[in-house]
Amino acid sequence: MSSLKFGTSGLRGLVTDLVGWPSYAYASAFFRSVSADDGRRDVVIGRDLRDSSPGIAATVASAAAASGFTAIDCGALPTPALALEAMRRGAYAVMVTGSHIPEDRNGLKFYRPDGEITKDDEIAILAALGDVTAGGQMPTSVPATPEPDAVERYHRRYSDIFAPDILKGVRVAVYQQSSVARDLLTELLTSFGANIEPIGRSNKFVPIDTEAHRPEDIAFIAEVMAAGDYDALVTADGDADRPLVADGAGRIVRGDVLGLITARYLGVEAVVVPVTAGSALERSGGFNQVVRTKVGSPFVIAGMEQAKAAGAGAVAGFEANGGFLLGSDVTIGGKILPALPTRDAMLPILATLAAARAAGTSLTDLVTSLDAGEMASDRLPNTPSERSGTFLERLGDEHFRAEFVRPIGSPHTVDQQDGIRIGLDGGRTIHFRASGNAPELRCYAEAKTAQDAQDLVRWGLTAAAASITKQAG
Known part of the structure; x- marks a missing residue:
């Protein structure tokens, strides 16, 4: 099964799952998903400094050319610099980067001329993708037009102001x-x-x-x-x-x-x-x-x-x-x-x-x-999304929630926008959510001292693990 998945910002996965045909297929799906736009046919392409990024960027350029787009190579540069260049040109953009994750992983970030794609755009890309595991024939690579000045324009964005x-x-x-x-x-x-x-x-x-x-x-x-x-x-x-x-x-x-x-x-x-x-x-x-x-x-x-x-x-x-x-x-x-x-x-x-x-x-x-208090976070690895989902669904129940957090206090407020964020006495919070990038349950805590925040996270992950194991058994 492929590790490639849209997370909190862009597509990510193992390099071995992304290089070659998969990166070509995802880039092509992006270009197909925006082909009905107002005739803009330029795409700027950038990359980070991972060993795998230049090759993937070249594949994206080939997909652009095959889709009728003019590929412009901005080289290695920050993602916001590439976004700025796309906005300046009124162009699309693809950034080859895995952001902060290890080098054995990489990813693609997609931009419209006015900024990052939305979650609806992600759905449109997946709809245009088809079966990426089927493979296919990639055309001969086409060199992209170099653009060496995008980084300097990003520099001037701040130095001029x-x-x-x-x-x-x-x-x-x-x-x-x-x-x-x-x-x-x-x-x-x-x-x-x-x-x-x-x-x-x-x-x-x-x-x-x-x-x-x-x-x-x-x-x-x-x-x-x-x-x-x-x-x-x-x-x-x-x-x-x-x-x-x-x-x-x-x-x-x-x-x-x-x-x-x-x-x-x-x-x-x-x-x-x-x-x-x-x-x-x-x-x-x-x-x-x-x-x-x-x-x-x-x-x-x-x-x-x-x-x-x-x-x-x-x-x-x-x-x-x-x-x-x-x-x-x-x-x-x-x-x-x-x-x-x-x-x-x-x-x-x-x-x-x-x-x-x-x-x-x-x-x-x-x-x-600023008196901003202290926060801590950690994760429960190897927790499949279905197990995290069941736990969070139970935590959404008022009676289960009150019993679950009884050892650390009483719930005063709850926010269920993304997981379950529970407000406790003393200005403390504990928040559980499933990771968007990996099979993990994440726990965040807020308290007046760093030790208290760390203790809340430690308790939260231990209690969550026990609850998940019990429900699985």
């Missing part, structure tokens, strides 16, 4: 690893006056997850920051649509906190976030409106569109992984930063560092002032 001294004197370690934005990030921060030290460049792909941090990444960041030489450490995941920022003490700043700081810095009035984001947004965010959605950028984008249609002012969205989506134009120093409704790592990194400098405080103190 923000003042050149917003990071003057800020000491930053740029953990380059294998992120496709490793050079761009170094150049951009330097252009704003930061004192940059590039570290940790790798020729081997490093699967940086900006939400579920690997122990080795936590240890590496703590070691780098222990000497006190830097005010912050920054990096991004493989395709640079998710940021990771650590303060001067080596503590990683939560992605939703980065989003909160960025939205405030930009003067955003309405924010749209998935249910996994912390409750500090409602408690102390200072926004006119907070909208919560299911997990996944397509849902956040749909929420931003709904907020704008309802008359909201400046709108932005962000996720617990730190990816920031600018849903409307904002004015900065008399200049307009145009909307870019796709996950972006560069904007939250810039805005967070600039916000701390503008406040004349450390990043540590800025985060502390």
Whole structure:
């Protein structure tokens, strides 16, 4: 059985299941699904730095040519840079990337001229796909037209808007690893006056997850920051649509906190976030409106569109992984930063560092002032979706839910948009949801202290495992 599956953002699966005919078939299905649009026939193609990505990108270009599209090769660049280029040209886009997952996996992200595809678009692609396992004959590859300037245009998106001294004197370690934005990030921060030290460049792909941090990444960041030489450490995941920022003490700043700081810095009035984001947004965010959605950028984008249609002012969205989506134009120093409704790592990194400098405080103190509480998360692996689904269905029952959480408190609120998010006494929450990418049950918790949040997750996974085993038996 193929591992290929649409998740929270794009198609992903094992490289062995994607290379060759499958990537050709999925790309062709995308082109067929949009062939009835208004005559636009250009597609820009980008990729991350995985070993498998250039070959898959070439296959996508062949599928484009066979479908009557003009393929434009933007090379290795951040996903938001490719999306920006597609919007500029009024073109479609395909990004070859597995984002933060290991190198033995890869994926495809699809874009329309106005941004990411929706869940309805995913359904249309699958309808046009047919039986991908049947195989087929691919035509001779056709070289795509090179476009070397897309990265520079993405650089200018920020360098033309923000003042050149917003990071003057800020000491930053740029953990380059294998992120496709490793050079761009170094150049951009330097252009704003930061004192940059590039570290940790790798020729081997490093699967940086900006939400579920690997122990080795936590240890590496703590070691780098222990000497006190830097005010912050920054990096991004493989395709640079998710940021990771650590303060001067080596503590990683939560992605939703980065989003909160960025939205405030930009003067955003309405924010749209998935249910996994912390409750500090409602408690102390200072926004006119907070909208919560299911997990996944397509849902956040749909929420931003709904907020704008309802008359909201400046709108932005962000996720617990730190990816920031600018849903409307904002004015900065008399200049307009145009909307870019796709996950972006560069904007939250810039805005967070600039916000701390503008406040004349450390990043540590800025985060502390938000009183955002603590969050923790973990997963129960090897849990098929049918078992997770049965457990979540039972947890949706009021009486079962009350009995299930009795050892840790009483349920005060419940949100069933994406899994079951339960509000407990003392400002605590515990949230269970099935993964969209893997056979896993995920558990998220929020509490006043990190230890309490970790204890909630540990209890939650143990209790869930016992309940699932009991129901299976």
